[in-house]
Amino acid sequence: MDVLKKYSIAHKGLGMGAHRFEFEVDDRFFEAFEGSEIRKGSAKATVEMDKQSDRLSLRIGIRGEATVECDRCLDELTLPVEYDGTLCVRYGQTENESDGEVMWIGPGETEIPLAQYIYESICLSLPCQRVHPDDEHGRSTCDPDMLGRFRIVSEEEFDGMAASAERGASPWDKLKEIKTGE
Ligand SMILES: [Zn+2]
Known part of the structure; x- marks a missing residue:
């Protein structure tokens, strides 16, 4: 069964007025979105x-x-994920379509699919800059091993790499030098 299918509201048989629904978002939800920048998560919509x-x-x-x-x-x-939004669902003539605020669903459609909306809303709620925060001493809480491995090359080092590349040396040799020279 399609994991995302359950993130839908069967609206056809519902009476007029107020209704309330809850959806649990878990790791499998995010896995269903190919190329998702969110690896895992847990939330309630x-x-x-x-x-x-x-x-x-x-x-x-x-x-x-x-x-x-x-x-x-x-x-x-x-x-943390914290999102509040509104969505207006209207009955359209053609296929399902959404611009983020208004969703049109076809006249024969018995369900409102919300998986895509929920996914995009969670992505939107995350900050643009995603780095581990500093601790109370102002030190980064990033993984030091990972940082060592993926150390950001300074401008000077980069220029050196570019220069040696021009001389025919592989920039990777220079990178190795930088790494072992620590
Ligand atoms: Zn980090």
């Missing part, structure tokens, strides 16, 4: 829906955490 004759108004709140790759040391970094 709460949907408050108001059904009207011509549309469905959804208020969606997501709380939990998501694990991404730290931009600096590439080790795992777990960030």
